[in-house]
Amino acid sequence: MKDQSTLTCAELLIRLLRDTYGVDTLFGIPGVHTVELYRGLEDSGVVHVTPRHEQGAGFMADGYARASGKPGVCLIITGPGMTNIATAMGQALADSIPMLVISSVNRRDTLGMKQGRLHELPSQQQMISGVARFSHTLLDADTLPAVLARAFAVFGGTRPGPVHIEIPIDLFNAPVTVPSGWQAPTLYRAAPDPQGLIEAARLLQAAKRPLLLLGGGCVSAPQAARALVERLDAPAVTTINAKGLLGRDHPLDLGANAALPAVRTLAAEADVILAIGTELGETDYDVVFDDGFHLSGTLIRIDIDPEQLVRNQATTLGLVGDAGRSLALLLAHFPEPLKRDGAGRTRAALDALDLANDPAFSPFVALYKTLADVLPEAILVGDSTAPVYAGNHLVSQPAPRRYFNASTGFGTLGFGLPAALGAQLARPDLPVVALVGDGGVMFTLSELATAVEARLPVVIVLWHNAGYEEIRRYMDASGVARLGVDIQAPDFLLLADGFGCPGVRVDSPGTLATALTRRDPAAPLLVEIDAGAWQAVCATEASEKGSS
Known part of the structure; x- marks a missing residue:
């Protein structure tokens, strides 16, 4: 990258991302409108990853952000590129994931003119605003540093989510004087009011349950x-996105089981509840969708977003502040451990749930045990699929940022594979497993090409149950004829081979363990599980164990 005092707007963008904000990876598909964004990128030291669809770019950026804690950054073309990535932005918005989407847009003098220009939308900025914390159209190249600063202030100082900055194509080559000494400001996240912390501590100190x-x-x-x-x-309760927060199998961790009866009873009987950094939303606390999660005790809520303090449950005491800072500050009010049989209450609830023997989850116990035995440090990234629904309840991880999926919030299909690739780019030191179904993976199966090209050693565990099993069950329960759910699947191993990705079909925990043990650690692997055969093997093994 050239080092003159004057750069083009496009060159300054890459320099600011790299030098000021520490961006080391970009996801994007070059197009005629974004060619100038790539000038000088080759020598910048920033890695560019080319997905096969803009939705894949967004999901990769999402997975990168969740695994690393840093914003994922995308370069996207005008029009169809933005409509394609909107779904991924919706998922990131629902889960408060920091994502920067930088796009082109038509020339300034044509905006809103409806002249039938290439990639033209009536208002790209207006369209994308609904899935972004904010969307900004750059009209003056000299304001680029200030607009980027605003985006990263959202990522670092408030409730994060996607931010969109669109740059008209006639501004890419506009000369910009490099700001002297420009650097990112040091931002400290908000802390709760001290008096509020004192009151929260008093309530928690006096609590019995x-x-x-x-x-x-x-x-x-x-x-x-x-x-x-x-x-x-x-x-x-540690929600799905907080899984691993307390470490693996902590004696006080109820997991993400707030929708299940024993934990609901414990919650209803609690006299003081402290909720930190959680929406108390449906996909964490009411996945059975019956509005049955009730809190009758004193509810203390801490959240970076003040509006969140009054949503979903009746708050008694609300404190506005960053969750991490709040935890540390509140901890200082309890220099000595209290004794209230927390471990006993936790164990009683989990014993009552008996998840390993619940018919809804038992077929997947062996799956997650095998993954934990062979790949104990793996990041597990899921789509909306049966193993993931079970894993939300069964899985315990050694650290946070090692389990996330698209079954929460927006609940989009196609997330698992590209998000796993993003996670692998963010954490090359850890194995990454994508948990996908035969229906959902078809939304983004083309990203196998990205995995092979970038030599990302992600293990793709594909649960093949011949269609959309969850929707089949909903149709059956509602007395609706099965239509559109018994879909024809391709030969996944043949497709994987066509992409240059090795693949293997397994039907038991033993064959899965063998496939994982023998995998090439420098290349992706597709492992297709025959759901029917797997469940039959697990049922037989359980029966033999019970009769012995």
Whole structure:
């Protein structure tokens, strides 16, 4: 990259991303409108990854952000590129994932003119605003540093989510004077009001049956979260996006089981509830969709977003603040551990659930045990598919940012494979497993080409149950004839081979373990599980174990 004092707007963009904000990876598909964004990128040291669809770019950026804690950044063309990535932005918005989408847009003098220009939309900015924290049209190249600063202030100082910046194509080559000494400001996240913390501590100190609800907002502070849970000696629900926050199999961790009867009973009986960094939303607390999660005790909520404090449940005491800072500050009010039989209450609830023997989850116990035995440090990235629905309840991880999927919030299909590739780019030191179904994977199966091209050693575990099983069950339960759910699947191993990705078909925990053990650690692997055969083997093994 050239080092003159004057750059083009496009060149300055790449320099600011790299030098000021530490961006090391970009996801994008070059197009005629974005060619100038690529000038000088080759020598910048920034890795460019080319997905096969803009939705894949967004999901990769999402997975990268969740695994690393840093914003995922995309370069997207005008029009169809933006409509394609909108779904991925919707998922990131629902889960508060930091994502920067930089796109081209038509020339300034043509905006809104409806002249039938290439890739023209009536208002690209207006269209995308609904899936972004904000969408900004750059009209003056000299304002680029300030607009980027605003985007990264959202990522680092408030509730994160996607941000969109569109640059008219006539501005890419506009000369810009490089700001002297431009650097990112140091931002400290908001802390709760001290008096509010004192009142929260007083309520928690006096509680007889406390309960903690810890959400994805807490993932940056696992040590403080674990210490506070232990000091309060209170059972803790860790939501899907907070899985691993307390470490693997912590005696006070109820997991993401708030929708199940025993945890619901514990929650209803709790006299003081502390909820930090969680929406208390349906896909974490009511996945059976009956509005049956009720809190009758004193509810203390802490969230970076003040509006969130009054949604979904009746708040008694609300504190506005960053979850990580709040955990640390609240912890200081409890220098000595309290004793309230938290572990006993947690164990009683989990024993009552008996998840391993629940027919809804039992076929997947062996799946996750095999993954934990062979790949104990793996990041598990899921689509909306049966193994993931079960894993949300069964899986315990050693650290946060190692389990996430698209079954929460927006609930889009096609997330698992590209998001896993993004996670692998963010954490090359850890194995990554994508958990996908034969229906959902077809939305983004083309990203196998990206995995092979970038030599990303992701293990793609494909649960093949010949269609959309969850929707089949909903149709059956509702008395609706099965239409559109018994879909024809391709030969996945043949397709994988065509992409240059090795593949293997397994039907039991033993054959899965063998496939994982023998995999090439420098290349992706597709493992197709025959769902019917797997369930039959697991049922037989369970029967033999029960009769022995």
